[in-house]
Amino acid sequence: MSKQYQAIIVGAGPAGSSAALTMALAGLDVALIERGAFPGEKNMFGGILHRMTSIEELMPDFWTKAPLERHIAKKGTTFLTREASFNVQHETVNFDRAPYNGYTVFRPRFDRWLAEEAVKAGATLITRSTVDDLIYKNDRIAGVSILGRAGQIKAPVVIAADGVLSFTAQKAGLRRPKFNADQMAVGVKALIDMPREMIDDRFGLVRDQGFANEFVGATSGVRGGGFLYTNYDSLSIGLVFHLASLRVSGKTPYDMLNEFMEQPQVAKLVRGGRLMEYSAHVIPEGGYNMIPELAGNGILVAGDAAALCNATGVNLEGINLASHSGILAGKTVIEAHQRQDFSLKTLKRYKERLDLSWVMKDLKGFRNAPRMLHIDRIYNEYPELVCSMMEHIYRIDGTPKVSIPKLVLREVKEKVGLKNAISDALTAWRAL
Amino acid sequence: MNIDEIFDFTSFTIDREPHIVLDTTVCAGCDNRGCTNSCPARCYTWSEEEQKMTFVHDGCLECGTCYVVCHKSAFTRWRYPRGGYGVAYRMT
Numbered sequence: 001m002s003k004q005y006q007a008i009i010v011g012a013g014p015a016g017s018s019a020a021l022t023m024a025l026a027g028l029d030v031a032l033i034e035r036g037a038f039p040g041e042k043n044m045f046g047g048i049l050h051r052m053t054s055i056e057e058l059m060p061d062f063w064t065k066a067p068l069e070r071h072i073a074k075k076g077t078t079f080l081t082r083e084a085s086f087n088v089q090h091e092t093v094n095f096d097r098a099p100y101n102g103y104t105v106f107r108p109r110f111d112r113w114l115a116e117e118a119v120k121a122g123a124t125l126i127t128r129s130t131v132d133d134l135i136y137k138n139d140r141i142a143g144v145s146i147l148g149r150a151g152q153i154k155a156p157v158v159i160a161a162d163g164v165l166s167f168t169a170q171k172a173g174l175r176r177p178k179f180n181a182d183q184m185a186v187g188v189k190a191l192i193d194m195p196r197e198m199i200d201d202r203f204g205l206v207r208d209q210g211f212a213n214e215f216v217g218a219t220s221g222v223r224g225g226g227f228l229y230t231n232y233d234s235l236s237i238g239l240v241f242h243l244a245s246l247r248v249s250g251k252t253p254y255d256m257l258n259e260f261m262e263q264p265q266v267a268k269l270v271r272g273g274r275l276m277e278y279s280a281h282v283i284p285e286g287g288y289n290m291i292p293e294l295a296g297n298g299i300l301v302a303g304d305a306a307a308l309c310n311a312t313g314v315n316l317e318g319i320n321l322a323s324h325s326g327i328l329a330g331k332t333v334i335e336a337h338q339r340q341d342f343s344l345k346t347l348k349r350y351k352e353r354l355d356l357s358w359v360m361k362d363l364k365g366f367r368n369a370p371r372m373l374h375i376d377r378i379y380n381e382y383p384e385l386v387c388s389m390m391e392h393i394y395r396i397d398g399t400p401k402v403s404i405p406k407l408v409l410r411e412v413k414e415k416v417g418l419k420n421a422i423s424d425a426l427t428a429w430r431a432l
Numbered sequence: 433m434n435i436d437e438i439f440d441f442t443s444f445t446i447d448r449e450p451h452i453v454l455d456t457t458v459c460a461g462c463d464n465r466g467c468t469n470s471c472p473a474r475c476y477t478w479s480e481e482e483q484k485m486t487f488v489h490d491g492c493l494e495c496g497t498c499y500v501v502c503h504k505s506a507f508t509r510w511r512y513p514r515g516g517y518g519v520a521y522r523m524t
Binding site for chain 2: 040108127165249257
């Protein structure tokens, strides 16, 4: 059994479904192949669905139709130690009205919906199908084979949107066979059931407002960070670890997640909740420097498969980059069909399009951010410094006060070292 | 959260055929065994007594950590499960 399509998209995540939607709207007959029982079944993220202006152009009613949770009106950062925490929060009415800056979503719902939109536009969704290999005819990509199944799915061009490990891109020779653990992270997440009113009261939210908080110092000295996001009636709480650092730490993600949720101030935030689901996934955090070859003869790479993830330490973006790259890949395939040329000569237009877009401009602009995140002091010494300094400033106990500049200097010297602090500040300045 | 009770809070459709296969003789000679602590689902356990690595794929979250962390290329197979099998998130 084999069927001929005009394009195959491997993976019905945000990149794949955006590509399928783009091509289907232009009248191409495309196959969107997903290994899950439904799109989104295998997907998790720790994150926020940010504005996606390119998909808004394809679907003007995107934000009214998509299955969203709360819009993020309030963002916070917490410096955490075992005993203490120091919070910085930002809230503005500008993030509390349309167009909203970002939403929390459940991937099994959101990804499924987006793939269905591609199907409504004419794409064929093939679920429960793990792509095994690319098939070639006369040295040209001619389609894909499915694991454990006879037959092939044929098309003159394939878009690899099969996620961070992209075996499709590897088989096409576009990504290196070995990943660098320095450029990869793993996120683990607990979904905590909690009544809506409790969330509203606890985090100071009304209507559909949501809160997103990042934590520094939550990872027992392992490079990484913590997050807490509000859904309508649940919390997403988790940790992200850089793999090179986690590997040698001897610590386990779940033990550290438990410790994080038991930290006295964090425990108050999750109290009364019930664990509903635990999930984990690798994240390409190497930024611009780890992007693979984006195009080859008969193949394009999009989304996490192309490492299009912007983890600057301030904002964490992925789905918006994935969707935009999927749309640009789709546009390039449409053009390739017009020319009837699926060679790199035509498909390399995809890379040119990406280079001109905010996706590559952002990744290039923040290409040094991963280096800043490799400063190990961020994950232990600096949160200790901030919390200890605040404790000294707030403490009134009948002893004479030290002036604040003197206190800062003393604490910096003691906790970090002056030289280190200056060098870290320079690294951070250059990175951001 | 007790990771040993992962089947109580995350759903799986378990395939009898493992999607990841290890050459455990390679693991015996590994100086790091970062997989044992890095795997978020505790699929890898090293027995100091028997000097043996055990891998169980049942509760695998298909996250990719071991694929990146293993620097000894101990996998004779590392692929995603057949379509329809493996971890099945409901909400997350």
